[in-house]
Amino acid sequence: MTQNIPIVENIMNANDRLAEENRARINAAGVFAINIMASPGAGKTSLIEQTLPRLKGKLRVATIDGDIATSIDSDRAAAAGAQAAVQINTGGDCHLDAVMLRGALEQLDLTQFDLLIVENVGNLVCPAGFKLGTHKSVLIASVPEGDDKPYKYPGMYRGVDALVINKVDLLPYINFRMDYFKQGVEVLNPGVTTFETSCRTGDGLDAWVDWLIQNAKRK
Numbered sequence: 442m443t444q445n446i447p448i449v450e451n452i453m454n455a456n457d458r459l460a461e462e463n464r465a466r467i468n469a470a471g472v473f474a475i476n477i478m479a480s481p482g483a484g485k486t487s488l489i490e491q492t493l494p495r496l497k498g499k500l501r502v503a504t505i506d507g508d509i510a511t512s513i514d515s516d517r518a519a520a521a522g523a524q525a526a527v528q529i530n531t532g533g534d535c536h537l538d539a540v541m542l543r544g545a546l547e548q549l550d551l552t553q554f555d556l557l558i559v560e561n562v563g564n565l566v567c568p569a570g571f572k573l574g575t576h577k578s579v580l581i582a583s584v585p586e587g588d589d590k591p592y593k594y595p596g597m598y599r600g601v602d603a604l605v606i607n608k609v610d611l612l613p614y615i616n617f618r619m620d621y622f623k624q625g626v627e628v629l630n631p632g633v634t635t636f637e638t639s640c641r642t643g644d645g646l647d648a649w650v651d652w653l654i655q656n657a658k659r660k
């Protein structure tokens with residue numbers, strides 16, 4: 442096993458270099474870029490769908506959707522008002538990497554946008570290990586997934602810049618101990634910016650949208 446470690450390190454270094462190139466390209470265009478990660482079904486596409494109409498007239502938004510096989514999510518983003526929606530079909534890969542993002546960036550005139558939303562493949566493990574070149578990583582955790590997820594997937598919770606706790610409208614029906622969940626998060630990522638949202642009722646979405654606008658204005 443030990444002889445494989447240098448190979449893995451080389452792959453990660455190559456990815457990091459490409460991520461830096463992506464970052465330079467995004468910065469040169471003055472765009473604020475986020476990488477949204479979550480398990481399947483946590484509400485990545487639903488959050489994007491609810492976010493886009495709230496940004497109408499405020500930010501010009503492009504989305505890049507990573508998906509194993511279909512274009513359902515980028516179609517939804519386009520229908521919700523994304524000025525451009527690019528699909529990355531990963532061909533079975535369970536995460537996006539910097540090469541895939543570069544390919545998608547090449548399909549966009551980045552100078553036409555203020556915000557780039559990248560929707561990663563639904564997966565709570567390896568997306569955390571691959572930098573893309575975006576400015577902020579956002580993790581969506583949803584109430585039905587359970588309150589133990591920070592304890593089970595520390596790598597994902599440790600590295601993110603913002604946490605969206607989604608589907609809070611389901612709290613009355615599910616045994617989700619918010620205190621226990623947040624204690625787990627606090628150990629891994631003290632003081633992380635956190636939003637509690639429901640894409641069904643709209644609760645909490647204004648604060649999330651404000652965060653995007655404030656960050657985009659700084660670019």
Ligand code: MG
Nearest residue numbers: 485486514560
């Ligand atoms: Mg999706």
Ligand code: ZN
Nearest residue numbers: 534535536567
């Ligand atoms: Zn993967």
